[in-house]
Amino acid sequence: MSDSLRSRGLTMTVLTSVAAVAVALLVGAIFILLSQQNPVTAYKALLEGAFGSRRAIGETLAASTPYIFGGLAFAVAYRAGLFNIGIEGQMVMGGLAAGVFAAWNLDLPRVLYIPCALLVAAVAGGIWGAIAGALKAVSGAHEVITTIMLNYLAFQVLSYTLLRTEGWLPVNPQLQATKPSSPDARLPNILSGTRLHAGLLLGLLMALLVWYLLFRTTFGYRLRTVGLSKGAAAYAGMRWGATITIAMFISGALGGLGGASETLGLLGQQYNAPQGYGFASIAVGLVGRNNPFGVVLAALLFGTLRSGSTAMQNQAGTSKELVLVLQGLVILAFAALAASGRVQSWWAKRRGQRFDEGTDTVGVEPGVAPEL
Amino acid sequence: MVVQPEPQAPLAVEMAGIVKRFPGVVANDGIDLSVRRGEIHALLGENGAGKSTLMNILMGLYPPDSGEIRIDGVPARFHSPRDAVNAGLGMVHQHFMLISRFTVTENVILGNEGASFTLDRRAAERTVGETAERYGLRVDPKALIDELPVGMQQRVEILRVLYQQSRTLILDEPTALLTPQEVEDLYDILLQLKEAGHTVIFITHKLREVAAISDRVTVIRRGKTVGTRETRETTAEELAELMVGRDVRLHVDRPPSQPGDAVLQVFDLHLRGKGNRDVLDGLSLGVRRGEIVGVAGVEGNGQTELVECIAGLQKPDSGTIMIQGTETTGWNPIELREVGLSYIPEDRHHRGLVLPFSLTENMLLGNSTFAPFSSGGRIDYARTREIAAKEMAEFDVRAPGPETPAGSLSGGNQQKFIIARELFREPDVILAIQPTRGLDVGAIEFVHGQLVEERDKGRGVMLISFDLDEIFDLADRILIIYQGRIVGDFPSGKITRAECGLLMGGKTIEQEGEPIRV
Structure with a gap:
């Protein structure tokens, strides 16, 4: 009984997701037609650009990697009831910390240098996240506001650090970047002929760890309880403030690792240019339903759109911004379909079942005033 | 006539x-x-x-x-x-739809102010006063809603409906x-x-x-x-x-209680609430093994705060709480569970359950850090699911299975599940506040039966209810709470419903020439 319920939920999620992508592509086709291009050509170019060759696949996976970290970061905070808008800043802090640490050229073997650099990045991003968590715990300051402010602060810290012409930090102010990372601190390439690096594996490992933390440990249970019901958490003796602070630390640490993965993997140094992955991560988390594995799939979707966009632009002549439009449409379609329950009721009708469970709005019969 | x-x-x-x-x-x-x-x-x-x-x-x-x-x-x-x-037609809702910073008249004429731009307050007050007079709804048209007791507020609602010519x-x-x-x-x-x-x-x-x-x-x-x-x-x-x-069955059959040692004692509890009001004002009570102590009172006389102080959700300003002889004032809910307290909360949806969670996950609420549910920080979900399924069968919780979200259950089944969970660890003291609120008769009977059974196993039960029937059906001893104090303490059968009602309303009763009120 329980298994059938659970698999029904999974079927529903898959159906909803496929439908959402289809709707997004259909509406996207209208936009392509409006700009007097052929949508079939465009989408074919998109797919080929993303998966048409070994190189294309490597690039797609490399483009998906930062979204995995960012989506996980968003999901952890969201499960604790927090809306972390500050992933961008946490990525910057993590990337900067890792970049500086790697540029120091410390006399460390590879097996130590990489983990240490990652640890430094996780702590830097984690602290940046925990600030917002602690502020909320202590004073009730809303995390949306504080994380937005912390983003700006992170950008300023980044500029200030990279533009210093003198000092002890290994930076190159002319280039507005850290000095190149030590080869021993770089994340190794994992698919020759492409830019795909070990950050992808780290991201997948993190997805597994986050899943284990959330769904198999007492702390994960505490985090999820706090996120869903402050009252029930208090009833069970869980400390809300401590829990959200730790959750924000973990969220920020994942963001920081995402920044480090770009710096140590793709770029080799940290530039004075935030990448914008942190903001897209909010969508990745939501599209992935804040489930670690869902996040991985959503990250692949966003990575595909990103890496296929150049080919689409070159071959079908669509504008560069079209891919942003598609991203936006995906987000809207997911939000609308998941919320309306249309897909669920359609599926239930097809199967001749009563539509009564597995909806997103649990607890209150829609439209019925709860009687007490 | x-x-x-x-x-x-x-x-x-x-x-x-x-x-x-x-x-x-x-x-x-x-x-x-x-x-x-x-x-x-x-x-x-x-x-x-x-x-x-x-x-x-x-x-x-x-x-x-x-x-x-x-x-x-x-x-x-x-x-x-x-x-x-x-x-x-006109409706008086269960939860009043009054604006508390407005006067009676302002509330009554709300939505029927008339087409004129200016408001003739005097005329409106007069009309409202006359309508009130005609139907014996004694209420001051100029009073602020905030300052009126609940019964008066309801009259304002009725007045509003009458004013609309319903x-x-x-x-x-x-x-x-x-x-x-x-x-x-x-x-x-x-x-x-x-x-x-x-x-x-x-x-x-x-x-x-x-x-x-x-x-x-x-x-x-x-x-x-x-x-x-x-x-x-x-x-x-x-x-x-x-x-x-x-x-x-409209009444619970039960043998007389055989109380033993005190398991829960509360001495001189004080708690200041909003507006510097004494929500708990020197409250003392005791519960012994093998008895159900019923606390009768009108909602809002400190019941919620009393329970939350005992259960570690609020800290009293002063006073002492003891469970089985150990002082537990200010302990957190987990520590209190370790000394044998269990708590069936008033609010199933915001305290007792996490509605989007499955029943298995809800089984863990308050239990997640204890064996057999977890060890070394790792939760044993398979074991938890087994326990949840077993408890569901035993307490007749009707749901497709332990993976069903708690929010999709009816109120009665939710409450049975909470009780199953709260009794699982064999507590010594059971706090139950409004345990049958909103339940149907069948579920009420079940819940009452369980409380009596726990009493007969030698546990101390403190039952708080705003429903006098429930108190009279279940309690071995009846305490009356009024404005944060216990104003009466009677063995069941030694007080009538009417006397109880008087004490609940803040009046005193004369018994053998002695006023009961402390």
Whole structure:
């Protein structure tokens, strides 16, 4: 009984997701037609650009990697009831910390240098996240506001650090970047002929760890309880403030690792240019339903759109911004379909079942005033 | 002298074959209701039977999927509450819709201020005063809502409906928040309204109220009309059976209690609330093994705060709480569970359960850090699922399985699940506050049976309820709480309902020449 319920939920999620992508592509086709291009050509170019060759696949996976970290970061905070808008800043802090640490050229073997650099990045991003968590715990300051402010602060810290012409930090102010990372601190390439690096594996490992933390440990249970019901958490003796602070630390640490993965993997140094992955991560988390594995799939979707966009632009002549439009449409379609329950009721009708469970709005019969 | 409406009196409200579906729920499944002009008509049914939905349809809040409504014989189709009000209907909601910083008059005329740009406050106050006078609704038109007791606030609601020229008044569970004296006053008001020719529809799930006030009663079960009776010609047993569909025991049989040592003691508890008010004002009480101590009182006299202080959710300003001889004042809920406290909270949806969580996950609430549910920080979900399934079977929790989200269960099944969880670790002290609020008769019987069983196993039970029936049915000792103090302590059988009602309302009773009030 329980298994059938659970698999029904999974079927529903898959159906909803496929439908959402289809709707997004259909509406996207209208936009392509409006700009007097052929949508079939465009989408074919998109797919080929993303998966048409070994190189294309490597690039797609490399483009998906930062979204995995960012989506996980968003999901952890969201499960604790927090809306972390500050992933961008946490990525910057993590990337900067890792970049500086790697540029120091410390006399460390590879097996130590990489983990240490990652640890430094996780702590830097984690602290940046925990600030917002602690502020909320202590004073009730809303995390949306504080994380937005912390983003700006992170950008300023980044500029200030990279533009210093003198000092002890290994930076190159002319280039507005850290000095190149030590080869021993770089994340190794994992698919020759492409830019795909070990950050992808780290991201997948993190997805597994986050899943284990959330769904198999007492702390994960505490985090999820706090996120869903402050009252029930208090009833069970869980400390809300401590829990959200730790959750924000973990969220920020994942963001920081995402920044480090770009710096140590793709770029080799940290530039004075935030990448914008942190903001897209909010969508990745939501599209992935804040489930670690869902996040991985959503990250692949966003990575595909990103890496296929150049080919689409070159071959079908669509504008560069079209891919942003598609991203936006995906987000809207997911939000609308998941919320309306249309897909669920359609599926239930097809199967001749009563539509009564597995909806997103649990607890209150829609439209019925709860009687007490 | 009570006026009996003629049996052939014309119908004020007719609802025929009303069907209303919500996604996944058929709230009304062909309901018929005929209300004669000038009668008090009780609409009786369990929570969730569809009473409120039916009345919301009558008031134009939602359109029915099918069915007909006739008002005074004229077919009516309401698109908004405004239409219903224009047709002479008015509703007094269970939770008052008053603006607390406005005066009585301002609230009464709300929505009927008139077309003029300026507001003649004096004239409005006069009209409101006159209307109040005519129906014996003694209330000061200039008083602020904030400063009025609950019973008075309800009169303001009734006044508002009368001010709108409504001929038919719908009252949704009007006694839920009233003291016994206020209930009596309400009955008087309703009888006056009836004499003045008004029709009253009185929604309730309490049999006693049906008998006390109504001329006729329509019983609804699971969205269907199961019968309409002349109140004089029916019995409580018949109505109860119609309401729940089978024989129910109206009283719990139980052997007398054999109390042992004190397991819970509270001394001189003080707690300041909002506005520097003493919510708990030197409260002391004790609960012994093998007894159910019932704390009677009107909602808002410190019951919630008392329980939350004992359960570690609030810290008292001063005073001592002891469980099994250990001082536990200010302990956190986990530590309290370790010394044998268990707590069935008032609010199932915001305290006792995490609604989107599965029942398995809810089994962990408060238990997640204890064996056998977890070890070394890792939760054993397979084991938890087994335990949840076993407890569900034992406590007759009806759900497809332990992976069902708690939010999709009915209130009764949710409550049974909470009780199953709270008794799992074999506590020594059980705090239960409003454990049967909103439950149907079958579930109430079950919950009461469980509490008695726990008592017989030698556990101490503290039962807080705003429902006197529950206290009188269950308690071995009855304490009365009023304004944060215990103002009476009686073995069951040594106090009458009326005396209890007086103490709950802050009055004193004379017994053998000695005032009981401390």
